[in-house]
Amino acid sequence: MTGARQREQDQPISYSMIFRRLKFSLASLAAVCLTVGPGLVGGELFGETSVAEARSTSKPKAKTSKKKAKSKKSSGKAKKRGKAKRRRGRRRAKSSGHNVGQSKLRSTPLDRPSGELWVYSDNLKEEVKVQLYSEDGEFDDAALASLDHEFRCKRTKEERAVDPRLYEMLSRIQDEFGGKRIHLVSGFRFQRNEGSRHYHASAMDIRIPGVPVRKLRAFAESLDGGGMGIGLYPRSNFVHVDFRAPGEPSYRWIDHSRPGGKSRGKGRSRRAKRRNSPNT
Numbered sequence: 001m002t003g004a005r006q007r008e009q010d011q012p013i014s015y016s017m018i019f020r021r022l023k024f025s026l027a028s029l030a031a032v033c034l035t036v037g038p039g040l041v042g043g044e045l046f047g048e049t050s051v052a053e054a055r056s057t058s059k060p061k062a063k064t065s066k067k068k069a070k071s072k073k074s075s076g077k078a079k080k081r082g083k084a085k086r087r088r089g090r091r092r093a094k095s096s097g098h099n100v101g102q103s104k105l106r107s108t109p110l111d112r113p114s115g116e117l118w119v120y121s122d123n124l125k126e127e128v129k130v131q132l133y134s135e136d137g138e139f140d141d142a143a144l145a146s147l148d149h150e151f152r153c154k155r156t157k158e159e160r161a162v163d164p165r166l167y168e169m170l171s172r173i174q175d176e177f178g179g180k181r182i183h184l185v186s187g188f189r190f191q192r193n194e195g196s197r198h199y200h201a202s203a204m205d206i207r208i209p210g211v212p213v214r215k216l217r218a219f220a221e222s223l224d225g226g227g228m229g230i231g232l233y234p235r236s237n238f239v240h241v242d243f244r245a246p247g248e249p250s251y252r253w254i255d256h257s258r259p260g261g262k263s264r265g266k267g268r269s270r271r272a273k274r275r276n277s278p279n280t
């Protein structure tokens with residue numbers, strides 16, 4: 001019995017021992033694998049865990065990078081908005097100008113023009129064709145009178161004795177561009193803007209059909225020996241020419257206002273701007 005019992009006892013003991021040992025060895029193997037494995041074995045399992053790790057570590061990274069991207073995007077938008085604002089700002093600042101130093105002006109005296117003048121007023125739909133000089137070489141009073149009449153204020157019909165140097169400039173311009181009829185956009189203006197040279201009858205806005213305004217401006221500028229204001233209105237398609245007060249420097253500007261003077265948006269009206277603008 002004892003032998004059998006021992007065998008009976010031995011057998012389950014030995015089986016359970018084997019099982020336990022096996023279990024232990026498996027467990028230790030697993031432990032070794034888990035601790036050393038990832039470093040040594042690049043299997044799919046570890047690959048996955050590493051991917052998962054990568055994901056788990058990269059997730060916040062991804063979030064931050066997304067955030068960064070978002071912030072970049074938004075900053076880009078902000079930049080764009082800024083640019084647009086600046087662009088709008090630039091658009092709002094329709095007029096820009098500068099003084100011109102004497103060194104950049106004409107240094108040689110001007111030739112006397114032919115005196116021939118053929119001017120059409122766009123507003124009054126009237127034209128005048130005169131010889132500016134009389135036979136003795138002085139200004140012809142009748143010619144000046146008819147030109148002053150042509151230059152009258154379109155709104156009030158007021159007339160002024162326009163600075164005759166403007167008429168001489170007009171004749172030089174006409175001589176330069178083949179005697180083509182000059183269109184007068186604006187001459188004397190009896191207006192609120194007393195700072196305007198138009199109000200002082202020493203300014204004119206002109207154009208010549210078929211002659212680019214920039215070409216017209218360039219020629220007008222070449223005539224300036226000092227004290228002239230010349231403005232380019234590319235959108236309204238005319239050039240402003242004026243004579244300034246003695247000692248005042250020459251001035252140049254570009255005004256991108258639309259024809260008709262209606263300003264865009266909520267900005268001040270062109271008329272309001274003109275009221276404060278000393279250049280027009």
Ligand SMILES: [Zn+2]
Nearest residue numbers: 204205240280
């Ligand atoms: Zn003008």
